[in-house]
Amino acid sequence: MTRELNSILSDNAKGMKRSAIRELLKLTSNPDIISFAGGLPSPLSFPVDELKVIVNEMMETEATKALQYGSTEGDNLLREELVKVYQEQGLNISIDNLIITTASQQGLDLVAKLLINRGDKIIVGLPSYLGGLSAFNSYGASMVGVPLDDEGMSSIELEKTIEEMKSKNELPKFIYIIPDFQNPAGITMTEKRRKEILKISSKYNILIIEDSPYRELRYEGKPQKTLYELDETGNVIMLGTFSKIFAPGLRIGWVIASQEIVDKFVVAKQATDLCTSPFTQRIAARYLQKGLLKIKIKEIIEMYRKKKEIMMDSLKKYMPEGVSWTNPEGGLFLLLTLPEGMDSEKLFKIAIEKKVAFVIGSAFRCDDGGRNTARLNFSYASEEQNVEGIKRLAESIKEYK
Amino acid sequence: MTRELNSILSDNAKGMKRSAIRELLKLTSNPDIISFAGGLPSPLSFPVDELKVIVNEMMETEATKALQYGSTEGDNLLREELVKVYQEQGLNISIDNLIITTASQQGLDLVAKLLINRGDKIIVGLPSYLGGLSAFNSYGASMVGVPLDDEGMSSIELEKTIEEMKSKNELPKFIYIIPDFQNPAGITMTEKRRKEILKISSKYNILIIEDSPYRELRYEGKPQKTLYELDETGNVIMLGTFSKIFAPGLRIGWVIASQEIVDKFVVAKQATDLCTSPFTQRIAARYLQKGLLKIKIKEIIEMYRKKKEIMMDSLKKYMPEGVSWTNPEGGLFLLLTLPEGMDSEKLFKIAIEKKVAFVIGSAFRCDDGGRNTARLNFSYASEEQNVEGIKRLAESIKEYK
Numbered sequence: 001m002t003r004e005l006n007s008i009l010s011d012n013a014k015g016m017k018r019s020a021i022r023e024l025l026k027l028t029s030n031p032d033i034i035s036f037a038g039g040l041p042s043p044l045s046f047p048v049d050e051l052k053v054i055v056n057e058m059m060e061t062e063a064t065k066a067l068q069y070g071s072t073e074g075d076n077l078l079r080e081e082l083v084k085v086y087q088e089q090g091l092n093i094s095i096d097n098l099i100i101t102t103a104s105q106q107g108l109d110l111v112a113k114l115l116i117n118r119g120d121k122i123i124v125g126l127p128s129y130l131g132g133l134s135a136f137n138s139y140g141a142s143m144v145g146v147p148l149d150d151e152g153m154s155s156i157e158l159e160k161t162i163e164e165m166k167s168k169n170e171l172p173k174f175i176y177i178i179p180d181f182q183n184p185a186g187i188t189m190t191e192k193r194r195k196e197i198l199k200i201s202s203k204y205n206i207l208i209i210e211d212s213p214y215r216e217l218r219y220e221g222k223p224q225k226t227l228y229e230l231d232e233t234g235n236v237i238m239l240g241t242f243s244k245i246f247a248p249g250l251r252i253g254w255v256i257a258s259q260e261i262v263d264k265f266v267v268a269k270q271a272t273d274l275c276t277s278p279f280t281q282r283i284a285a286r287y288l289q290k291g292l293l294k295i296k297i298k299e300i301i302e303m304y305r306k307k308k309e310i311m312m313d314s315l316k317k318y319m320p321e322g323v324s325w326t327n328p329e330g331g332l333f334l335l336l337t338l339p340e341g342m343d344s345e346k347l348f349k350i351a352i353e354k355k356v357a358f359v360i361g362s363a364f365r366c367d368d369g370g371r372n373t374a375r376l377n378f379s380y381a382s383e384e385q386n387v388e389g390i391k392r393l394a395e396s397i398k399e400y401k
Numbered sequence: 402m403t404r405e406l407n408s409i410l411s412d413n414a415k416g417m418k419r420s421a422i423r424e425l426l427k428l429t430s431n432p433d434i435i436s437f438a439g440g441l442p443s444p445l446s447f448p449v450d451e452l453k454v455i456v457n458e459m460m461e462t463e464a465t466k467a468l469q470y471g472s473t474e475g476d477n478l479l480r481e482e483l484v485k486v487y488q489e490q491g492l493n494i495s496i497d498n499l500i501i502t503t504a505s506q507q508g509l510d511l512v513a514k515l516l517i518n519r520g521d522k523i524i525v526g527l528p529s530y531l532g533g534l535s536a537f538n539s540y541g542a543s544m545v546g547v548p549l550d551d552e553g554m555s556s557i558e559l560e561k562t563i564e565e566m567k568s569k570n571e572l573p574k575f576i577y578i579i580p581d582f583q584n585p586a587g588i589t590m591t592e593k594r595r596k597e598i599l600k601i602s603s604k605y606n607i608l609i610i611e612d613s614p615y616r617e618l619r620y621e622g623k624p625q626k627t628l629y630e631l632d633e634t635g636n637v638i639m640l641g642t643f644s645k646i647f648a649p650g651l652r653i654g655w656v657i658a659s660q661e662i663v664d665k666f667v668v669a670k671q672a673t674d675l676c677t678s679p680f681t682q683r684i685a686a687r688y689l690q691k692g693l694l695k696i697k698i699k700e701i702i703e704m705y706r707k708k709k710e711i712m713m714d715s716l717k718k719y720m721p722e723g724v725s726w727t728n729p730e731g732g733l734f735l736l737l738t739l740p741e742g743m744d745s746e747k748l749f750k751i752a753i754e755k756k757v758a759f760v761i762g763s764a765f766r767c768d769d770g771g772r773n774t775a776r777l778n779f780s781y782a783s784e785e786q787n788v789e790g791i792k793r794l795a796e797s798i799k800e801y802k
Contacts, residue, residue, distance in 0.1 A: 005661055008574060008608070010540075013515045016668045043465035051468075052460040059453040064444035067452075067648035102503055102652075105675045113539070114414045131675065138514070138672040139411075173409060207409070247468035251503075251678040260406055267417045271539040274506045274532065277678055278650040 011118060012140045028357040034389035036376040037357040039183070039244075039332055042307075045300045045379075046247050047292060054286045062282060070278030072270045073262075074100025074254070078285035082240075082254060085288070091229050096259045099266055102276045104213055104241035104253035108135035110268050111209055111237065115173045116141045121165060123175040125153050127335070127364035127373070129183045132176055132211060143366035144172065152189030153177055155196035162204050174207040174237075179227055180215040181331025184364045184375035188221070188329050194230055202233045210238040214331035216245050216297050219305035221329040234258040242284060244332060244379075245297055250280040304332070304379050307386055311378040314390035320398055325376075332379045335361065338372040338397065347374070347400055356392040412519060413541045429758040435790035437777040438758040440584070440645075440733060443708075446701045446780075447648050448693060455687045463683060471679030473671045474663075475501025475655070479686035483641075483655060486689070492630050497660045500667055503677045505614055505642035505654035509536035511669050512610055512638065516574045517542045522566060524576040526554050528736070528765035528774070530584045533577055533612060544767035545573065553590030554578055556597035563605050575608040575638075580628055581616040582732025585765045585776035589622070589730050595631055603634045611639040615732035617646050617698050620706035622730040635659040643685060645733060645780075646698050651681040705733070705780050708787055712779040715791035721799055726777075733780040736762065739773040739798065748775070748801055757793040 006014065028035045058066055073079065079095040086093055101107045108131065116122070118140030124133065126145035136143060144165070146158045158175070165171055177197065179189040189197075201208050210227040228238040234257075241253035255265055269275075287293060308328070315325055315336075322339035336358070338344060344360040351357060361373025376393075378386055407415065429436045459467055474480065480496040487494055502508045509532065517523070519541030525534065527546035537544060545566070547558045559576070566572055578598065580590040590598075602609050611628040629639040635658075642654035656666055670676075688694060709729070716726055716737075723740035737759070739745060745761040752758060762774025777794075779787055 005665070008516060009665070010514065010516055010518045010521075012518075013665065013669060016665075016672065018664070018668050038470070040470060043469060046465055046468040048460060048464040048468070051464070052457070055456050055460065056453070059449060059456065063449040063452070064447055065650075067447040067449070067650040068444060069439075069441055069644075069649045102674045106673065109673045113411065115409060115411055117411045117413075120411075131672070134672040138669065243470075247680075248470045249466075249468040249679040251674065251676070251680075263419070264406070264410070264414065264417075267419050268414060268539065271417065271532070271535040272507065272510045273503045273652065273674075275652070277652040277681055279648075279652075280678055280680055 012138055015140060016138055025357075027352050030355075033352065033355045033357050034381055034385045034392065035357045036378070036381065036389055037359050038380055039377060040380040041244055041248065041332075042303060042379050045303060047287070047296050050287065050292050051283065054283055054290070058282055058286060066279045066282045068278065070275045070281065072266050072275050074276060075278060075281040075285055077289070078281050081285055081288035086256070089229070091226070093256060097256055097262055099255050099262050099269065100276050100281060101253045101255055101269065102273055103243055103248070103251040104211065104239045105131055105135065106269070106272070107239040107253050107255045108132050108211070109138070110255070110265050110272065111174070112136050112139040112141065113268050113272070114264050115207070121170050121172040123158065123161060123172045124366055125177065125182065126367065127184050127361060127370055128176060128366070129178055129211065130363050133364070133366060136176070145366045148182065148185055148187055150187065151193040152179060152182065152187055153193070153197065155193060155200060158197065159200050162200065162206070166204070171204060172206060174209050175201065176209045176211065177227065178211045180212060180224065181217070181328050181333070183214070183331070184333050184335050184359070184361070186326040186328030186331060186334040188224065191224055194224065194227055198227060198231050201231070201235045206235070208236045210236050212238055213241045213244050217301060217304060217332070218330035219301060219308060228256060237261060245300060246284065246287070246293065250284060252276060252280055252284050307378045307383055310383050311376065311386045311390060314387045318391050318394035320394060323397060332377050334376050334378065336374045336376055338374065340372060342372045342400060344372060344374045347396055350399055351393055351396040354392040354396050356389045356396065358393070413539055416541060417539055428753050431756070434753065434756045434758050435782055435786045435793065436758045437779070437782065437790055438760050439781055440778060441781040442645055442649065442733075443704060443780055446704060448688070448697050451688065451693050452684065455684055455691070459683055459687060467680045467683040469679065471676045471682065473667050473676050475677060476679060476682040476686055478690070479682050482686055482689035487657070490630070492627070494657060498657055498663055500656050500663050500670065501677050501682060502654045502656055502670065503674055504644055504649065504652040505612065505640045506532055506536065507670070507673070508640040508654050508656045509533050509612070510539075511656070511666050511673065512575070513537050513540040513542065514669050514673070515665050516608070522571050522573045524559065524562065524573045525767055526578065526583065527768065528585050528762060528771055529577060529767070530579055530612065531764050534765070534767060537577070546767045549583065549586055549588055551588065552594040553580060553583070553588055554594070554598065556594060556601060559598065560601050563601065563607070567605070572605060573607055575610050576602065577610045577612065578628065579612045581613060581625065582618070582729050582734070584615070584732070585734050585736050585760070585762070587727040587729030587732060587735040589625065592625055595625065595628055599628060599632050602632070602636045607636070609637045611637050613639055614642045614645050618702060618705060618733070619731035620702060620709060629657060638662060646701060647685065647688070647694060651685060653677060653681055653685050708779045708784055711784050712777065712787045712791060715788045719792050719795035721795060724798060733778050735777050735779065737775045737777055739775065741773060743773045743801060745773060745775045748797060751800055752794055752797040755793040755797050757790045757797065759794070
């Protein structure tokens with residue numbers, strides 16, 4: 001093109017940045033590098049043999065349905081099976097409360113598409129999931145951060161922030177929350193805090209986006225009720241996904257909300273990708289119907305609990321003084337805090353030379369904080385690598401000048 | 402929610418309509434109804450046996466790759482195979498010119514996300530593909546229609562329209578064109594017209610979106626060069642898909658453009674769904690690699706050519722005077738024109754009672770024209786149904802008062 005491409009991009013596209021992380025992560029493709037960077041499940045967690053059976057059955061009995069276009073709402077069998085899972089947990093929902101999405105990243109995209117006018121305020125955690133921040137940024141959201149403490153997003157800070165916004169007549173469109181094993185902090189919101197947050201949501205009548213990709217992966221402590229279950233006002237939109245408990249390659253997630261809200265998602269999704277793959281949806285539906293998901297989740301929990309413990313032990317053993325870390329009750333990540341003034345981006349370069357990788361903490365912030373933090377994933381690398389990688393990372397920190 | 406949901410929706414979401422078509426199409430779910438309404442390929446066109454073999458091989462040798470997250474650009478093997486297909490057609494492209502999308506509806510969504518600020522002008526054909534119009538509308542595009550004649554979008558009308566826009570300093574962001582077997586009109590753009598349109602695009606420096614889902618399905622006449630191939634300025638973004646020549650249920654499409662533009666698509670797609678299913682992508686890659694797509698396309702062409710001829714014969718035999726129709730050289734659709742003053746929405750109700758369905762022509766228009774037109778699909782119903790359905794439709798027209 002002769003003209004400058006940037007001049008004709010939408011304002012939102014002008015604000016989309018080729019993520020710095022993406023560039024950093026390219027460095028980690030070297031197979032010698034132990035990567036704690038991605039949010040990848042262990043390939044050993046994939047139910048390959050079970051899927052072989054299911055795919056063969058599907059190709060015998062319902063191939064033409066799986067290969068054809070499907071409805072925007074999603075495969076009805078899959079929706080019914082998912083509703084059963086949630087009903088067993090105590091949620092009062094029907095299939096009209098659930099739409100299938102092309103994994104939960106599309107859920108985040110549709111949330112933004114439905115709710116955000118360029119410049120609209122929203123509230124996110126400090127820190128918060130990178131993919132959520134990108135989705136909201138891609139619609140021009142103006143993000144305001146509220147810090148987390150040990151019990152999750154601070155309700156005192158949240159209310160203070162909302163009051164300030166209210167005084168400027170700039171109430172946020174929604175509050176983005178990852179209550180269970182938060183990404184990247186690894187913190188789980190207590191029930192008391194959940195109720196406080198819901199009270200604020202109800203008082204100011206602000207939607208909550210409950211992003212819940214890890215909830216089933218609890219290694220200790222007892223499950224918390226979802227914000228969706230605790231809410232009595234219809235203000236919560238919950239996002240779920242198979243990416244961490246089944247297989248991210250199938251690209252299946254879902255949104256649970258009031259029927260009125262789900263209807264809006266259907267209209268928005270139709271213009272976005274018509275439908276999520278009926279082929280992968282039907283595989284997932286049969287997998288659930290056979291009761292295999294429950295069994296698999298137990299196996300994954302055993303596998304990841306051990307990996308996590310090994311990483312925790314190694315951190316204790318190798319990390320120099322001044323370094324601290326969260327102890328997540330579940331999920332895939334923990335957050336490392338380096339001594340004040342240490343810059344994890346600078347550390348990253350040393351670490352890559354020592355052949356270990358992580359994600360710099362500032363990537364998860366809508367402000368410019370978090371520079372002395374780093375997210376570590378413990379699910380993808382092997383147990384041995386979790387030891388060796390922490391050893392290398394500790395050495396990198398010691399070498400940091 | 403206690404508050405009115407609509408009050409917090411984005412302006413774009415407020416403008417999204419639950420498509421009237423969707424509601425009309427619901428009426429066609431009755432299995433007694435012969436449906437010429439959908440854009441569905443024939444289930445007999447799906448390569449079920451070949452896919453069974455491929456999926457089994459994949460599960461044996463590369464399951465963990467297929468079940469894991471993949472890159473945003475898409476599976477490299479699939480990109481390479483697609484590049485080969487286009488290189489054989491004479492296109493000078495490399496994998497850096499191609500990004501995989503979650504079928505071509507996502508291509509349209511990303512086009513709009515990247516280019517449209519609410520209120521921006523774009524140019525579309527009169528008529529034009531419904532899903533394109535929805536995607537552009539969902540970002541608040543202001544659509545200006547340019548009529549088609551027998552050679553495709555009128556270049557004279559196009560230039561007149563652009564001149565008018567220019568005089569108001571409102572040049573369009575892009576021109577949306579379906580050059581081959583246009584949906585819904587069934588018209589193919591001549592090479593002369595393609596060159597005229599490209600000259601206008603180059604003169605005013607306006608992007609062309611070349612939507613090309615049917616190009617491989619040619620039943621007569623000789624293939625036209627794509628706008629992408631004829632263009633010399635880098636102004637063309639071409640969208641392709643497997644939905645009509647392989648299987649829509651896999652949800653795989655692609656965008657071909659200059660590397661600079663593809664890079665923008667990558668950033669936008671990452672925030673939208675991270676990646677298209679590596680599982681279905683790998684199936685498609687192996688299918689192409691085995692040379693099966695070429696063989697299958699030949700079979701589909703034979704099947705659809707016959708279906709089309711049967712529908713054309715039936716139209717000639719049964720339609721009352723005053724009704725005319727296009728004779729597409731390929732694709733899935735033809736456009737019926739009813740006598741002036743006849744309203745296809747009113748006809749639809751009679752037709753449904755006679756158990757035959759179509760899509761009303763006004764659905765494909767950004768203006769309020771096309772009321773006496775109807776789109777007929779000839780690929781989905783059986784040969785016998787194509788005869789019987791046209792008979793029923795002709796009776797409905799005769800009964801119209």
